[in-house]
Structure formats: structure tokens, C-alpha cells
Amino acid sequence: MPVTVDLRSVRRVWLVALGGAVVWLSAIFLAPWLAGRGAAGPARFIYAVFAPLCHQIPERCFVLNGHPLAVCGRCLGIYAGFAAGLIVYPLVRGFSRIALPPARLFLLLTLPMALDAAGGIFGAWKTPIGLRFATGFVWGPILPFYFVTGVVDFFRTRQERRDSQALEIAAPKK
Amino acid sequence: MNPQRPEYLRPALIAGAVAGLLSGLPFIGAGNCICCLWVVGGAAIAAKLLAAATPGLLKAGDGAVVGALTGIVAAVVDAVVSIPLRSFNLGLARRLLDKAVELGGEMPTGLDEIVSGSSVLSVGWFLLGLFISAAVFAIMGTLGGIIGVSLFGKKSLPPASSAPAPAAPLPPPPGPTNAA
Numbered sequence: 421m422p423v424t425v426d427l428r429s430v431r432r433v434w435l436v437a438l439g440g441a442v443v444w445l446s447a448i449f450l451a452p453w454l455a456g457r458g459a460a461g462p463a464r465f466i467y468a469v470f471a472p473l474c475h476q477i478p479e480r481c482f483v484l485n486g487h488p489l490a491v492c493g494r495c496l497g498i499y500a501g502f503a504a505g506l507i508v509y510p511l512v513r514g515f516s517r518i519a520l521p522p523a524r525l526f527l528l529l530t531l532p533m534a535l536d537a538a539g540g541i542f543g544a545w546k547t548p549i550g551l552r553f554a555t556g557f558v559w560g561p562i563l564p565f566y567f568v569t570g571v572v573d574f575f576r577t578r579q580e581r582r583d584s585q586a587l588e589i590a591a592p593k594k
Numbered sequence: 595m596n597p598q599r600p601e602y603l604r605p606a607l608i609a610g611a612v613a614g615l616l617s618g619l620p621f622i623g624a625g626n627c628i629c630c631l632w633v634v635g636g637a638a639i640a641a642k643l644l645a646a647a648t649p650g651l652l653k654a655g656d657g658a659v660v661g662a663l664t665g666i667v668a669a670v671v672d673a674v675v676s677i678p679l680r681s682f683n684l685g686l687a688r689r690l691l692d693k694a695v696e697l698g699g700e701m702p703t704g705l706d707e708i709v710s711g712s713s714v715l716s717v718g719w720f721l722l723g724l725f726i727s728a729a730v731f732a733i734m735g736t737l738g739g740i741i742g743v744s745l746f747g748k749k750s751l752p753p754a755s756s757a758p759a760p761a762a763p764l765p766p767p768p769g770p771t772n773a774a
Contacts, residue, residue, distance in 0.1 A: 472617075472672075472727055473734075475627040498629055520654055520744040537628050556629075563737060566654070570740030574655035581599060 423518055425576060430515040433571045434506065437564060441503040448490045448499065456485025466490055480549060494533065497553035501560015509564055518569040521562055533559045600648045600656055606663035609640035610735075613664065614671025620679060623672075633668050633731045634738035637661035641742025652747040654740050661739020665731035672731075673724045 447466050455463035467476065467490055474491040481488035482496065489496060513519070533555040539545045547555075613636025617623050625631040641657045648656075 468723075469726055469730075472626060473630055473730060475624060492627075495629065518654070520740070523745050526741065526744065566740040566744065567737055570654040570658035570661075570736065570743075572655075573653050574658045577653055577655040 423573075424516060425518050425572060427515045429575060430518065430568065430572050433568050433575075434509060434515070437568060437571075438503075438506045441499070441506055445499055445503060448496060449484060451490040452484040452487035455487040463487075480552065482549065482553075492552065493549040494537070494552040494556040497556025497558075498533075498560040498563075500553075501557040502563050503560075504557070505561030505564040506568075508561070509568060513565065513568075518572050520569050521565045526562055529559050529562050600644055600652065600660075602644065602656070602660045602663055605640040605643035605647065606660050606667055609636045609643060610664040610667025611671050612636060612639075614668035615675055617668060617672040618675030618679065630731070630734040630738075633665055633734045634741070636668055637664040637735035637738030638742030638745065640664040640735075641739045642746035645743070645747045652743050654743055657739035657741075657743030657747070658736045659739070661735040661737065661742065662732045663735070664739065665733070665735025666728050668735065669724060669728040669731040672727065673720065677720075 448470070451463050451466035451470075454466070470476065470490040474495045476488070476490070477492060478488045480492040480494075482493055483489070491499070536547050536552065536555045540547065613632045616632040616636075617626050623632075626633060637657075637660070640660045640663075641652070644656065644660050645652050
């Protein structure tokens with residue numbers, strides 16, 4: 421059920437998430453750019469930051485400046501999709517209400533990526549990097565609708581519980 | 595919303611420990627390469643455990659908290675599990691990269707030095723790695739916890755029994771659940 425919330429709190433969370441997504445995507449491209457310019461130390465640090473999240477197998481990564489990006493094509497698709505989802509968020513949901521997306525939509529958008537990944541893991545097929553990117557890009561846009569909703573709701577709930585405690589303390593005891 | 599704060603720690607510890615263990619093991623840990631599968635999945639399971647242990651309806655914010663905690667626990671367990679397996683993991687990474695280079699691939703800058711480096715881990719690098727992992731896993735876990743509430747959270751409370759209930763609290767304000 422959609423819930424009406426304070427416009428500013430949603431906008432604030434959305435802006436922070438958008439800024440984070442821009443920094444995250446920039447870092448992915450920054451690593452090979454730095455490597456290409458001979459700044460091996462900073463490039464190595466960025467590659468290491470993304471290492472727990474992605475296999476970074478070079479032939480599954482797009483290439484910039486002769487060096488692979490910091491994540492594979494699928495992960496890049498997910499992060500780019502996340503950023504795209506954030507951009508369209510105000511148009512789809514607006515800033516005055518929050519609601520989680522339907523579970524069926526989430527499962528539907530997950531399906532192409534899950535099938536692609538499962539086929540790759542079990543050796544049924546080997547998809548080209550562009551298709552990996554595409555399946556990730558299909559899944560990514562729904563994620564901000566969870567993230568923004570959850571974080572806004574966290575702050576809202578915390579404030580409500582604080583107000584409730586303050587009322588209990590202020591109430592005269594019988 | 596629950597008038598009382600749900601008990602986040604227990605589901606986060608259980609799911610985080612399992613997710614961290616899976617993340618730290620060789621081969622199996624590669625599951626995290628699919629968008630942090632173990633961390634996001636573990637956080638979703640934590641939300642399911644939380645929903646089972648909480649009498650009221652869970653909100654997206656509850657999922658965010660339990661997910662973030664699960665991610666942090668997973669990062670700590672992953673780091674601890676990885677210590678004794680470090681030499682093995684480095685050897686495995688070395689072999690995989692050699693294979694990739696044989697097949698004509700290109701090795702990311704500096705990765706060669708990392709996998710060829712000493713298997714001895716300095717405390718500083720360990721703590722830095724743990725901090726970064728905890729931050730990233732917490733973000734991914736937050737997402738997983740919220741998705742978990744959406745997928746596994748109760749959609750409505752069971753109907754009240756016909757027996758007269760003693761002084762029921764006021765109904766809580768609605769929280770965000772699945773959109774129509």
C-alpha cells in the first residue's frame with residue numbers, strides 16, 4: 421500500500437542515492453582510465469574495492485583505454501540500470517509517497533539475468549558481453565524503488581518510535 | 595508497523611554467519627560475483643526469519659535494518675574465514691588468471707602483483723579490507739533485506755480470535771508494502 425510521506429525526506433534520500441550511484445559508476449570507469457595513464461596504485465585500489473563483488477574476468481569486461489573496467493558487463497548493466505531507475509524514479513513514483521514494487525514484477529525482471537547466469541554456470545551456453553549487460557540493465561532499474569522506499573521508511577519509523585517514546589515519557593502517570 | 599522495535603540481531607547473526615561462511619569459501623564464494631548473491635540472499639533470508647519471529651507486520655525500514663546488519667556480520671565472518679584460506683585462494687586466483695591470459699585475455703593492472711604477493715596479511719590491509727567489505731556488504735544487505743520484506747513479509751495479520759482481547763493497543767499507522 422503506498423504511504424504518503426514528507427516530500428523532503430524522500431527527495432533527500434533520492435539525491436544521496438543518485439550521488440552514490442554516480443560515484444560508483446565513475447569509479448568503475450576510473451580504474452581502467454587511471455591504469456591507462458600509468459597510475460597503477462590508485463587503479464589497483466579501485467579494482468580491489470570491486471573484487472569482492474565481481475569476478476572481474478577480463479574477457480567478460482568492457483575495455484577502456486586498453487584495460488578492463490572494474491566490473492564485468494553484467495554488473496555494469498545492474499549498476500547502470502540502478503542509476504537509470506533512480507533517474508526515472510520521480511516520474512514513476514514521485515516524492516510524496518513510497519511503496520515497494522510488486523513481488524511479481526521483481527521476479528519477472530530477475531528472470532532473464534537468472535537464466536543467463538544459470539546457463540553460464542552450468543555450461544549450457546555462453547552469452548556475449550552485450551547480452552550480459554542487457555540482462556543486468558533490465559534488472560537494475562527496479563532496485564532503487566526498493567532502496568529509496570526502505571531507507572525513507574527506516575528514518576520515518578525511527579522518528580515515529582522516538583515521538584511515541586517522548587509521548588509516553590511526557591504523559592502523566594496515574 | 596510494530597509499536598515495539600523488532601528483534602533484529604538474532605536473524606542478522608544467523609543469516610549473516612551463513613552468508614559470510616559461503617562468501618569466504620573457495621569456489622562457493624564466487625556466488626557473490628552474481629550481484630553479491632550470498633549477501634543479498636542472506637539478507638532476504640534474515641528478513642524472512644525476522645518476519646517469522648515478529649507478530650506484527652514488517653515494514654521496508656525493518657528490512658533495511660536487518661539487511662544492513664546481516665551484511666556487516668557477513669563481512670566479518672567472511673574476513674575471518676578467509677584468513678586460513680588466503681594461501682589457497684591466492685593460488686586459485688593465480689591459476690585462473692594464468693588460464694585467462696593463456697586464452698588471450700588481459701589481466702587488470704596490479705592484479706598480477708596482488709595474486710603473486712605474499713600470503714602474509716598485514717593488520718592494516720586486513721582492517722581496511724574489512725571496512726570496505728562491511729560498507730559494501732551493508733549496502734547490498736540493505737537492498738536484500740528490503741526485497742526480503744517484499745517477498746517474504748506477511749501481507750496481513752491473521753484475524754483476531756473471537757475471545758475478548760484485553761485492552762488492545764491502537765492500530766499502528768500503515769507502512770509501505772507491495773504496491774498495487
